Amino acid sequence: MSRYSAAEIEAKWQQAWDRAGIFKATREGDKPKYYVLEMFPYPSGRIHMGHVRNYTMGDVVARYKIATGHNVLHPMGWDAFGMPAENAAMASGGHPKDWTYGNIADMRAQMKPLGLSIDWSREFATCDPEYYGQQQALFLDMLAEGLVYRKNAVVNWDPVDMTVLANEQVIDGKGWRSGAEVERRELTQWFFRISDMAEELLEALDGLENWPAKVRLMQENWIGKSRGLQFAFGLNEGPDGHDRVEVYTTRPDTLMGASFVGISPDHPLAKTLERDNPDVAAFCVEARKGGTTAEAIEKAEKMGFDTGLRARHPFDTSCELPVYIANFILMDYGTGAIFGCPAHDQRDFEFATKYGLPIIPVFEPVEATDEPLTEAFVPPKSEKTRFVRGFAGDEVQTGDAAVNAAIEFCEQNGVGQGVTKFRLRDWGLSRQRYWGCPIPVVHCETCGVVPEKKENLPVQLPYDEDGTPIDFGVPGNPLDRHPTWRDCTCPACGAPATRETDTMDTFVDSSWYYARFTAPHAATPTDLAEAEYWMNVDQYIGGIEHAILHLLYSRFFARAMQITGHLPKKAIEPFNALFTQGMVTHEIYQTSDAKGRPVYHLPEDVSDGKLADGTPVEIIPSAKMSKSKKNVVDPASIIAAYGADTARWFVLSDSPPERDVEWTASGAEAASKHLARVWRIASEVANAPETATPEADEALLREMHKAIDEVTKGVESFGFNAAIARLYAFTNTLARSTAGKAAKTEASLTLAQLMSPMTPHLAEDIWAMLAGTGLVATAPWPLADPAMLVDENITLPIQINGKRRAEISVPHDMPKSEVEKVALAHDAVIKALDGAQPRKIIVVPGRIVNVVI
């Protein structure tokens, strides 16, 4: 072979790795372990460039760790349950199981040519009964520990599809599929008791030093800890059982400014009133309407209904506050009731203005004015504010100090107590869906809700082996409609009973898969010895879109699995380091149809800004690749055209890994050319002279050691784009070098090693071509010789008053005083000084000289 042929060498070296079995992870050996994991894919059927980028980054880490003497675990699996499979079955017949396993086979076939260092013997899909059966066992253990419970909850209910919708699936108050007006409905659902761990999940964030600060902050905000006062207003003439209303406030310092009390339409008091008063009932129905999305909330008008009830102010019993039912008060935060302080809260201000309620300021700016308020004054924490109508006289208080003083005062006077609340709510896991992990419980008329016996696990989803076809053509949960699947016997009393037909949220599946990878075929959820050895995940890599839910749920599960004895204590935080990579983007090519509607075109159909028939396209700036905008490039076609190494090299170059990278045809072309060039340079080493000047040899080897040093630092710090830039520079040096054969061979072998994490096939081929020992994949990573990193003579810039004016060449270890002398002797410095003495000379060894005049 005289030319670089990706197609030939990639298949060849993948087979060589397979034969050598170098990626199979075993517990033997005394090397330190390293567990690298990328977020596993949903089997949609096609891999996309985002997958390529994600898995390439993980592969760089894994291969680098292998080369640096680690025992590496690098597994892959499939997040295989979920709605798309059911939707596909609904749309075109077939069965979600067949659809999913077909997609997995397709995607695996697309992924293997990438040459990833994956231990495929550990592969599993979350829809394998072997996996979800263990998940059911885990669920039962969590149930026994009280980590899961049932309760009534308000959900978005689509009356046409007859299913619960997630908030993201409610658009303009309507179901995303059916278009039907979404109802708020109370259903009995299963919940994980994650809110009990709110404090711990929050505090432990501090220890996650190798997580992006952004992700930690997002989780912190999501958990939403707040400190406030909880107390009750006494009610005048409240209905039976309602002589008081509990409220929670983070601003007790504004209590003297209260002018109304508001309760949620779902508040028990509102529900009592609703029974006897049709006007209240009508209002509550109206107020409960609309989704819970941000968009819906934005549009909803603030509505209140005066119940006629009056609440007594705890510090001024002569002051009576009207009690309103208001549509903006949420039942599931705080107590579902608030007091309104219009002077210091914008939302309360708007409400008070609409309903003509008094606005009573309690703080005033230091520079007070007599003008009436036009908007609420929210005292900024940094600004001095004065506590005017205070409990503690005229004392000056600001921010938290005012809040704390108010809580203290209230507690001393027997009005409520300081409490800490969290925004984080328990995690509802019930889904009225077929394609998910069945919740392994049984409903018995005499025994109630009974856990299934472990020996009966897995509770398997019905297929249609027994000739009972499952109908996905109609809305609702097919498990509910199945003629026989629900029928079972009560595990407790043996009487006929029915199965729970709800399945688990797919986030459950992905909350512990990382633990299962350590022993994917164990007869229990985990094998403690394996988990003890392999956990934690040393490096986790995935998209920022999972910053909150998946990562928070996984942190909860790691704790729950420890409580239930399925993970060792050390795995309380499952991911030691997290890296969130950016997306792959592409320009969008658009034309318009006869009616002016946009028509999108695939990149492969556009060249030079024109379609094949010469029609010019409008180019819309780069955005995330999406099928609807057709700005997608199929990895398979890139691999076919250029090879996997080119795709790998390109997604890593150009942009920092945490940022988006724009896929361009010219960039892919350039990457491919470069790899061919490297191959050619290496193949031409044989033509180099046997002997060359010692200077040329040394210059090349010095450059080689600098490249080793910088590429190593780049790979270790996720600076893959910088490492690649350095490899380009080193390749240029090698190409131009006049060094002899021995030095060039050494340099080329090292170049192959440094490239091997990114372009493993090319590296392997060069390694073999130049008679490297064994496989480059398992060759020890090269070490930079510190002595070779510093040149004998260095160039020092000379600044005059901080501006670069000249440079000198001096030995690298020349003492400061000598450097000073050389600098002062320079023509430019003499000219600038014009006979005067410098005021100051700063010499930073190896860096710079600054002469201050």
Add this chain to the structure above:
RNA sequence: GCGGGCGUGAUGGAAUGGUAGACAUACCAGACUUAAAAUCUGUUGGGGCGUAGCCCCGUGUGGGUUCGAGUCCCACCGCCCGCACCA
């Protein structure tokens, strides 16, 4: 509204407080070629002058700290992301 991040050539982007623009793309010029492709070489932040060279300006805007600021601090402008009737 609350929280966070980012602004550097035509473009993607480099730069532990120490020579701004590494590396790459694009463009232009040259070599090789009948020609093209491929390959190789070179130029490219702006302005100026007495043009083998030298000078001035330059990292969103305005200030500040420092011998020295793309980098640190303050204010402003613009863009992006997360959360949100959260009491």
